[in-house]
Amino acid sequence: MTDITETIRAEKSRTALSVQAGFLTIGLLLLLLAPFFFYPIFLMKLLCFALFACAFNLLLGYTGLLSFGHATFFGGAAYFTAYTVKSWGFPPELGILTGVVGAAFLGLVMGYLAIRRQGIYFAMITLALSQMFFFFCLQAEFTEGEDGIQSVPRGQLFGFIDLNNSTNMYYFVLAIFIIGMLLIWRFIHSPFGMILKSIRENENRAISLGYSVARYKLGAFVMSAALAGLAGALKSLVFQFATLTDVAWQMSGEVILMTLLGGIGTLIGPIFGAGLVVTLQNYLATSEFPVTIITGVVFMICVLIFRRGIVGEFYASWVGRKLGFVYRR
Amino acid sequence: MAALLDVQGLNAWYGESHVLHGVDMRVGEGETITILGRNGVGKTTTLRTITGIVRARKGKISFGGADMMLVPLHKTAHKGIGFVPEERGIFSTLTVSENLLLPPVVAEGGMSLDEIYELFPNLYERRASSGTKLSGGEQQMLAIARVLRTGVKMLLLDEPTEGLAPVIVQRIGEVLKKLKERGMTILLVEQNFRFASRIADRFYLMDHGQMVADFPVGELPQRMDTLHRVLGV
């Protein structure tokens, strides 16, 4: 049976590494220059979702757990940040921290329950629990129901950088995004990441070596939740509101789509996936065509014939192999 | 003798690992053949490839003149091949009689239920209990009995005596002899070659995914050296 997390072999060739470094540099340059060419809010949204998708992929791609409840962390953190910043007057950095900690806590609770089952059950349980959280947000006072928490002030970063200026805000978001990506990268390529990898490869063997698999999975779940929270917290500042859409199950579905489309288990795939989905949604909003149908069909096509996603397909393609990328199961 | 089963240059793979490296084998109508070989040389794989369970395969398999390479898995039985797998494959959610009646009848000439129960009285007694409550020996009998009803021309048996008490081994030997008398063609994989030597007409010796020797039962004494070398006994 083919595992959902087809993996890229750790040791890429030298060419591949330099190609990758080249891409990274170009990518970074593009991101630095992007606000001069593109609409900054759109770019910021893209970065938020890219971070969200990468955080999600940290769980799916590197531990093989398909969570259908990541909206809880993304949207939950958005609420926490929006609320503390707006009602308690927290500065943005503290607001974001609250969001992240809150999301990590939610991750701990949800993870504790869900990791008792695996595979599809895990997916169903996370979905059900996140639906519960959705209802909580719907009914709770502080979320202001379907209005959402609106007009959240962006405030002054560290007390002196005015985030209302959209250029400042953009570079702040970019900085957080890069930090987030570095964290994920470090996390994957760490001793802890090594254990996660071995658990995914052979869970029983890992147990027999004395690893309490549940705790490592829970650890990964919480990290992923916290990073998803970081993305959500950031988004609430970018758009200056937090609403129910971010905690709804459709959001969990979207992040899966982004990851699948970009390439499960590839570090940068989800960024492409997020970019594509966000652009598509924006484009479809003003087109005649209904968004849900397209989303659904894209999902089906991806699963049927495009399982490796954009980046995965590239690695596995002729060009990718020539460049020395190795993609195998 | 006309070859009922003719296998030539058969290769098979599990994913990327190449397990059969050109198996050649002919089984004549009414013959009883035993494949001998160490653990892991590909005996089971040979049977699984002939039935079509292993689809990653190359080469030629013809059965009763028909090319088996293109036959879908669920049609193998209808061509006349019956399979008794290594792990016996008794269904735990089915009763003994349900297990027995499960395989569809594919041709005339199969045994009737009465004949089967006569052959295996234990099964008759336990017909209402669930499949996995049977002892290992009974499970093995059930696995054999199951295909006898269907009217297949040839039986593929994978280590039917493995892990069974001698009494039962003996009993299975008798059953196979009876089947042989009825004209059934039998292809047997066996590590217990003392058992095999009592019923087989001919042996194939397998190593590293190939048939390395092929001799009739009469030559067994001369072949003991080869056997020792290949089987490591």
Place this chain on the structure above:
Amino acid sequence: MAVSATQTNATPRVVLSARGLRKDFGGFAAVKNVDLDVHDASVHALIGPNGAGKTTVFNLLTKFLQPTHGTITLMGTDITRTPPDKVARMGLVRSFQISAVFPHLSVLDNVRVALQRPNNLSTQFWRPVSALDRLNNRAEQLLASVGLSKERDQIAADLSYGRKRVLEIATTLALDPKVLLLDEPMAGMGREDVSVVSAIIREVARDRAVLMVEHNLSVVANICQQVTVLQRGEILAEGDYATVSQDPRVREAYMGTEEG
């Protein structure tokens, strides 16, 4: 073959013991009423026909399965209700009947993963993988001891079956276990590997307890001091190989067919 070296110990310590072990699978008792004592510094074999319940006993002892009845004691501690990873940390490590390696990791990494925990290098998510390089020496030592040095950088999945089992044993040894449970370690191995592994096991058992399932009776005769024969989930006979192999019930149930 002389096996007296370790038998000179007057009263070898019992390190792992089970009393009244039973396991039901939905009404079917796969293991019933099993009492077992595994002694320090010895190799103990568990034999029996297929389906006798050997693997199930292994799973019970290592807590991969929870017994329906009975108690298990490891070095004086009751582990009947201890989770499997904890049992492993207490020094009871097992191998699996079907080879258990981490297929997409290199041979070296396979061993390093095992070394990470005892060296407190398993939870650090903030350090680079290169932090694990200090385990290399020990890992290479272990690989050398089982003759896998040449394959160090190969991906485990590419090893032959026998070499995988050898790697599995190296990984197990990395934990320096007190009690080692090996499920059919020689199954599917070529002759060379069998003797390599036999030697390793004998070496290992100098200061550890080893419990193994093995069908290859010559191996059992060679390296095991104690043999327990299981049939239909129950102990049929127990003793050293010579005694057990003469037991008529054992001959009938397990070896009987050899008489032909």
Place this chain on the structure above:
Amino acid sequence: DGASDGKVKIGILNDQSGVYADFGGKWSVEAANMAAEDFGGKVLDAPIEIVDADHQNKPDIASNIARQWYDTEQVDAIMELTTSSVALAVQAIGKEKKKIDIVTGAATTDLTGKACSPYGFHWAYDTHALAVGTGGALVKQGGDSWFFLTADYAFGYSLEKQGSDFVKSNGGTVVGAVRHPLASQDFSSFLLQAQSSGAKVVGLANAGLDTANAIKQAAEFGITQGGQRLAALLFTLAEVHGLGLEAAQGLTLTEGYYWNLDEESRAFGKKYFARTGRMPNMTHAGTYSAVLQYLKAIQKAGTDETDAVAKQLHEMSVDDVFGRGGTVGPNGRMIHDMYLLQVKKPDESKEPWDYFNVLATIPGKDAYIDPAKSGCDLVK
């Protein structure tokens, strides 16, 4: 002067594929187009262009589009804005960017209360007007004891609260309430509780499919046969059409518009029907009116510059098929008459879409919050 960039562009931003697709949706876009054509296709010699987008009920998508429209696509005003989270978000953007928005699709009174904007207008209805209509006017008709079935979230609470306030202030009593989860398909448990409460009126403080399902099941459990009346706080012609008269008969509701009111409204309704195949509800007619009024304001101001147009919008009276002498308060609230309507029995209905009897007309000044008390800081 004239139009700043050579054309006047109006964006209709609403839900075209989700829960509110019938409530507004593409049908509102059509109403906007109709208004542009009725105005003559040009204002101050500049062509009028209507663009639209489906915000999929996601405020971030709405916000993204609104910003792009305002910033880079020279959209002069955004209208419709179904669902309050979207309306509030877009109105905040409009306020920041000094651009006009006219909300016809959202219900929250916050739009002209604490979240009001000098450039933001609320056109068709709001929770207050609905509560006054259904809650207040019905008591006068004899429905003086109430039991509420309330959707368990802020929108439901505010409908219930405002509804029961008007019931009480008109001399009625509220005998009980039960809160049901949003999007719960089955209402029978709650309906049984309403039934046994003995209240004369069962007030439905919910929206959309919830209301529809509650009404349908009320008919099943014989609530209306038993002499109780059903009153929906937010329900429009479009949803009655979806429910069918068989199930909806006897239901009381409040709308800001009904096509079969008089000659004028009938004429408009027929014209709209010819384009869309359906009769307009208050969102559609309201959007028509909003677009028309906006164009008139530009005409009068002689420019499409925001401040000047907003000034005109605040000052001009609304005189079209929907507004009918409506005025706009300093908080941006368009104040116009509302209608208390009752759904006809199937045999009373004489033609397709002939669904309502008008029970009462609620004057605008009674229906809407006095701007002075709205909590909007623009009102001195």
Place this chain on the structure above:
Amino acid sequence: MTMIFGIPVQALLGQLLIGLINGSFYALLSLGLAIIFGLLRVINFAHGAQYMLGAFVAYLMLAYGGIGYWPALILAPVAVGLFGAVVERLFLRRLYDLDPLYGLLFTFGMALAIEGTFRYLYGSSGQPYATPAALAGGTNLGFMFLPIYRGWVIVVSLVVCIGTWLLIEKTKLGAYLRAATENTVLVQVFGVNVPLLLTLTYALGAGLAAFAGVLAAPIYQVSPLMGSNIIIVVFAVVVVGGMGSIMGAIVTGYVLGIAEGLTKVFYPEASNIVIFVIMAIVLLVRPAGLFGRDA
């Protein structure tokens, strides 16, 4: 009047009955899910969409073909079952060798596409569907007014659930199904056309969902959204029951329907999450679910 926790016994009885009605839908839906999962190892996320399709096909038959409730009760499930068969043949089949999560994702996408299409074509406010004349009206049971149609729902769902159970436990086809659930390959080697069996199974599961949909049409608005919320609840039901047995799926469905019904009386605010809460508790105590077999 006798009271229990401040609620009259009479009212309580009524609420229990209503819980049972909702449980009927849960039972039918989780039964279909269990059958599909058992053989195909696919969690059919499109189950909600197929439930909706059932209701919609019934509506369309009536609106455009003048075909009434009774024929629709058979024809709509058959139509949806056929659609399911096509989907299985063309798509799902390609996913069997992969991680089961792909099946979940595929059917998730399919659910979105189906719902999106119907929303696009028919809007979202829902379509009317009248109670069939023969079942209109209600009877007074003394403790409550029971619409006859609701009574019919309980009866027919019980009959269908038990019928399906008998089909699977007592017939040859059922034996094939059960055997194939355990060991697909072997059943195929015996000469059973398992690919066809898989197609039939998916069609049966989809048909059961559609059947529930037709049953629901006279009670709930026929709307493209009617399936998307219920499916998540049914997932929770399935987790509580555990995918062990067909009977388990049925029983859990009814029991949780009743549990939810009671919550609507005692603490209505929690009625939408009570099943999730029960799920969380069950997970803590018995991770495999009440009837689950796997550990």
